[in-house]
Amino acid sequence: MVALGTVERMTSSDVVFDTLYGQITRLELLPGTKISETEVAKSFGYSRQPVREAFTRLASLNLLLVRPQRATVVRPFSRQLIANARFVRTAVELEIVRAAARDRDKTVDAALKTNLREQADAISAEDVSTFHELDYQFHKLLCAAAKQAFAFDIIAENKAQVDRLCMLALTSKEAMDVLYVDHQRLLQALFGGDAPAADEVLRLHLDRLTPTIEAIYTTHNAYFDD
Numbered sequence: 001m002v003a004l005g006t007v008e009r010m011t012s013s014d015v016v017f018d019t020l021y022g023q024i025t026r027l028e029l030l031p032g033t034k035i036s037e038t039e040v041a042k043s044f045g046y047s048r049q050p051v052r053e054a055f056t057r058l059a060s061l062n063l064l065l066v067r068p069q070r071a072t073v074v075r076p077f078s079r080q081l082i083a084n085a086r087f088v089r090t091a092v093e094l095e096i097v098r099a100a101a102r103d104r105d106k107t108v109d110a111a112l113k114t115n116l117r118e119q120a121d122a123i124s125a126e127d128v129s130t131f132h133e134l135d136y137q138f139h140k141l142l143c144a145a146a147k148q149a150f151a152f153d154i155i156a157e158n159k160a161q162v163d164r165l166c167m168l169a170l171t172s173k174e175a176m177d178v179l180y181v182d183h184q185r186l187l188q189a190l191f192g193g194d195a196p197a198a199d200e201v202l203r204l205h206l207d208r209l210t211p212t213i214e215a216i217y218t219t220h221n222a223y224f225d226d
Contacts, residue, residue, distance in 0.1 A: 012050035016040065017057050024063050024074055025163040026129060031076040031223040035064070061160045076225040077165065082213060085161035090206050092154050093139070097186065097202050100146040101195035108145040112187060115141060119183065123176045131176050132166060138183055145190065162209060168220065169212045178208065 010018075020040070023029045041051045055072060058064040065075040115138050122131040139159075143152040170176055182205040189198035217224055 012046050013053040016044060016051050016054035020058060027164055027167045029074045031074050033074040034071045063160060077223050078226050080226060082161050085158035089155050089158040092151055096143055096146045096148060096151055097198040098195045100190050101193055101198045104145045105147050108141055112141050116183060119180050123173055123180055126173050128170045165216055168216050
C-alpha cells in the first residue's frame with residue numbers, strides 16, 4: 001500500500017485509494033475490469049466525491065483508465081509505461097543504495113533486519129501477498145537508511161507500474177527465494193559500506209523483471225494494451 005501518513009490524517013478519499021490500490025496491485029482487480037464510482041461509493045458508504053478523488057489519483061499512477069462518457073477500467077499493462085517506470089526507479093534507487101553505503105542511518109538497521117527475517121517467514125509459509133508487502137517496506141526502509149525518505153514517494157509512484165507484474169511473477173517459493181537472497185546481499189553490502197557491491201546487487205535485483213515481463217506478455221497478452 002502507498003503510505004498516506006498517520007491514521008488520524010486519513011480522509012475518505014485516502015481509504016478508498018489505499019483499498020483500490022491494494023486490490024489492483026494484488027490483481028484482485030484484473031486489467032480491463034470495469035469499475036464504477038457509484039458502486040464503489042455504495043460499498044464504502046461514502047458520497048461519490050471522495051471516490052472520484054481516489055479514481056483521479058489512481059489514474060495519475062496509470063492504474064485506472066478514466067474515460068469521459070465511458071466506463072472506467074483497471075488500466076491494462078503497458079510495456080512502454082513499465083519501461084519508463086523502471087528507468088526512473090532504477091536511477092533513483094541506485095542513488096539511494098550508494099548514499100546508504102556511504103553514510104547510512106544506523107538506527108534503521110534493526111528494522112531492516114526484522115524485515116528480512118519476516119521475509120524468510122513469509123517464504124516458509126509460501127505467503128506471496130505478505131512477501132510482496134514486506135518487499136515494498138524493505139525498499140522504503142532503504143530510503144530511510146539513506147536519509148532520503150522522501151525519495152520513496154518517487155519510487156512508489158513508479159513501482160506501482162510493476163507491482164502487478166510482480167504478483168504474477170511471485171508464484172513460487174523459488175521466485176521469492178531469489179529476491180530474498182538479493183535483499184540479503186544488498187544489506188551485506190550496505191552494512192559493509194561497499195557502494196560498488198550495493199550498486200551491482202541492486203542492478204541485478206531490478207533487472208530480474210526483464211525476462212519476466214516478456215514471459216508474462218506471452219502468456220497473458222490480453223492484459224496488455226501494447
